[in-house]
Amino acid sequence: MAEASLITQNPWWLNKNAINSDKNIQSTVNSAVKWIPRLLYTIDMDIDAVYTLRGPRQVGKTTLVKILIKKLIENNVEGRRVFYWSCDMEQGSKDLLNLINNYIDTTRTIYNERLYLFLDEISFVKDWQNTIKYLYDLGKLKNTTIILTGSHSIDIKNASEKLPGRRGTADVVYDKIFLPMKFSEFIEIKSPELNKLLMNFKLFDIQNRSSIVFNLAKGNIPNEINELNLYLNLINNLFNEYLITGGIINAISTYSLLRKLPKNLYDIYISSTIGDIKKWQKNELFLSQILKVIIDKMPNPLSWNSIKNETDVGSQSTVAEYVDILKASYVLCPIYKINRKQGMLDYKKGKKIHFLDPFIFHSLNAWIKQLDPFELCLNVLTDDVKKSNLIENIVCSHLIRYMYDLNPSDTFDISRNLFYWDNGNTEVDCVIKLSNEYLPIEVKYRNQIENNDYKGLFSFFEAQSIYKGTLLSKNTLKIHSEISTIPVPIYLLLL
Numbered sequence: 001m002a003e004a005s006l007i008t009q010n011p012w013w014l015n016k017n018a019i020n021s022d023k024n025i026q027s028t029v030n031s032a033v034k035w036i037p038r039l040l041y042t043i044d045m046d047i048d049a050v051y052t053l054r055g056p057r058q059v060g061k062t063t064l065v066k067i068l069i070k071k072l073i074e075n076n077v078e079g080r081r082v083f084y085w086s087c088d089m090e091q092g093s094k095d096l097l098n099l100i101n102n103y104i105d106t107t108r109t110i111y112n113e114r115l116y117l118f119l120d121e122i123s124f125v126k127d128w129q130n131t132i133k134y135l136y137d138l139g140k141l142k143n144t145t146i147i148l149t150g151s152h153s154i155d156i157k158n159a160s161e162k163l164p165g166r167r168g169t170a171d172v173v174y175d176k177i178f179l180p181m182k183f184s185e186f187i188e189i190k191s192p193e194l195n196k197l198l199m200n201f202k203l204f205d206i207q208n209r210s211s212i213v214f215n216l217a218k219g220n221i222p223n224e225i226n227e228l229n230l231y232l233n234l235i236n237n238l239f240n241e242y243l244i245t246g247g248i249i250n251a252i253s254t255y256s257l258l259r260k261l262p263k264n265l266y267d268i269y270i271s272s273t274i275g276d277i278k279k280w281q282k283n284e285l286f287l288s289q290i291l292k293v294i295i296d297k298m299p300n301p302l303s304w305n306s307i308k309n310e311t312d313v314g315s316q317s318t319v320a321e322y323v324d325i326l327k328a329s330y331v332l333c334p335i336y337k338i339n340r341k342q343g344m345l346d347y348k349k350g351k352k353i354h355f356l357d358p359f360i361f362h363s364l365n366a367w368i369k370q371l372d373p374f375e376l377c378l379n380v381l382t383d384d385v386k387k388s389n390l391i392e393n394i395v396c397s398h399l400i401r402y403m404y405d406l407n408p409s410d411t412f413d414i415s416r417n418l419f420y421w422d423n424g425n426t427e428v429d430c431v432i433k434l435s436n437e438y439l440p441i442e443v444k445y446r447n448q449i450e451n452n453d454y455k456g457l458f459s460f461f462e463a464q465s466i467y468k469g470t471l472l473s474k475n476t477l478k479i480h481s482e483i484s485t486i487p488v489p490i491y492l493l494l495l
Contacts, residue, residue, distance in 0.1 A: 006103070009086060012069070012079035019070045024063040032256040033189045035249055037064055038204075039178050045072065045116065045145050047172070050132060052122075053149040055178035056330035056360065057272035060249050061149045062086075064178060065118050068147070072116060081111055084118045087125050097131040104140050115144045123150035173408050179330060180247025180357040182398060183239065183492040189252070190238055194231060198493065201227075206405045209494045213402075216491075217439050219468050219482035228490050229477050236475075239489035243381055243390065246359030266363040266373040273364065276329050282322060286313050290322050292368045294332070294353050295361075299392045299429070301337065301350025301420070323353065330356050331364070333397055338419035338431055338438070345415065352420050352429075354393040361390060388445040391488055392429055395443050395472060399430055402495040406434075426456040428469075440469040445488055449476045457483060 011018035019025060028034070037060070043051060045068070055061055065084070072082055083103050087096065100117065107115060122128050128148075135141050181189075184203065188195045201224045202208040215222050228235070244261070245251040248269075255261055277287050289311035294302065304316035304323075313319050326332040333356055337349040355361040362380070366373030380386045396418065403417040421428045421440065428440040440460045444453045449471070457469045458481075471480075472488045479485070 009084055010079070010082070012073055012082065014079075016073050016079050019066070019073055022066050022070075024066040025070060028063060028067070031249070032253045033249070035181065035185070035189050035252075036067070037178065037181070038185065039176060040064060040067065042173070043068070043147070043176065044172060046114070048142065048144060049172065049174060050136075050141075050146045051148065051174050051176055053147055053176045053178055054330075056180065056356065057276070058248055058250060058269050059178055059180055061178055062120055065120060065147060065149060069116075069118065077116070078111065078113075080107055081113060082116045082118075083107075084120065086120045087128075088121045093125055093127045093131045096125050096128060097134060100131065100135060101140065104135075104144075113143070117144060117146045119146070119148045121150055122148040177330075177404075179401065180359070181249070181252075182247060182401060182495065183242055183394075183489065184495075186242050186247060186252070187235075187238060187493065190241070190256075191234065194234065194238075197228070197231070203493060209402075210406065213439075213470075213494050214434075216470050216484040216486060217468055219479055219484055221477065221479065221484055221486070225477070225486060225490060228493065229487070232475065232487060232490070235489045235493075236487075239492075240381070243358050243387070243394075244362075244377055246357040246362075248357065248359045251359050261374045261377075263373060266366060269360065269363045270367045273329065273331060277322075277325060280325055282325065286311065286318070287322060288368045289313065290319060291364055295365055295368065298389050299352055299354065301352050301422075303348075303350045306350070331360055332356065333393075333400060333414060335396065335418050335420055335430075336415055338421050345419065352396075354396040355390075356397050358390060358394060361393065384446070388443070391445045392443045395441070395488065395492070396430055398492050398495040399432055399441070403432055421460060422456075423459055426459040428456045428460050431460075441472065442469070443472045443488065445472070445474045447474055449473050449478075449480075449485055451480075454480060454483060 007013055011021075053061055053064070069082055069084060073079060083100075085099065096119075103117075104115065119128075125131075132141075132146070184198065187198065198204065203212075203224070212222050212224060216225070241255065245255045251261055251265060254265060274284055274287070277284065290307055290313065293307045293310045304319040307313070307319045308316050311319075313322075323332060323334060327334060333354045334351045335354065336345040336347060336351055338344075339346050355364075362373055362377040365380070366376045369376065380390065400414055400418050404412050407417070417433055419431045419433075419438075421431050429443045430441040432439050432441070440457055442453070442456050446453075454471060457471060460469065468482055468484075470491070471483055471485045472491050473485050475487055476485050477487060477490075
């Protein structure tokens, strides 16, 4: 590989200030909103490690990498010790091996200090794990920190599992998942006033958040919730904006400036999703048909067979394959029904299939309906039923992330941490598992909460759960028969 090609992607080798001219750094500087992802602070750059950084398209993985590089250089790490390479043009692991091997050998003649390797979109390189394994076994990766990014989650996950014992020896989570920002992160960048309040309540600490969640589940409303409720109008206004932009930084920044979102912003995400499907030799038409059924039936449980019967897809297993790819691409979050008495999942029952993020939903909804995405988005949000269904999706995705924060692990599995429940007559939208107990959470996003809205929770209680449960409302904050009722956006700030 010619030195000039390396310099093109690593201009800080010649001039450490060149990182400031990087297009991703410039985009961050010029953005209407400033966001430093919390994930940044979970990556220890001072240990031997092979991190993977996975996440959906357009979430900002490359920008996060460039921020890490900038911080290293600002901390007086010599530029030549920091190697970045975009792998989207690489053909195979042999090319990658030669590239990294030559870099390490050359740089080690000058520096004995730690090296930092950033390999962006590594999933474009077939069998990339063989390169890492070979270099590790040769001892070439000592005193080296590696970060590998990719949007093809299945590739990254499967390949990284073939590196047992070669990721590092520290007690850390090596597989990092970079998702669109949560509502609390949205608040953090949009409202200094509310952010200060969240900091005063220490709501960025998972233990403090959990304490409040548990108190609510037991029928107690902590003082922090009463205080946040005083700001409900402001929180609701921001939540309505979040329902438009989701946690996608480009959408948030653009909407902050224009108060609308251009079609090309949605098109970028749609094209990336279609590209991911085609990478797995899947049919674009089948994808649109499957998504249409999921959206039209949302949030009702669906079986693979019921989806198949409304599409041209030939088999249930093919439907499952498409949904698995969309799950691995962080588009969808399928959750299973829990058999409360047996404490087991009913895999054969219908699955509730949620979208990870509102912007992702609006993009794909517009694609399958061939309508203007921003206008369709506004139409969804003025339809009480459709808006409520979308909000149930958001609650589900936030609960998944909350459960991960409680149990961070490279082997975290959504299906073992979040469920739904029904007994044929009544239903509970979400159930999370805490130790060996289950906490039911029902979403009723409506102006008036009636006694009948608690029916699903009361039915669940008949199974003798220790925890009471929580009902999420639009604006209501109260205790009803020892059940806490709390506005959805305030509850999301705890997750």
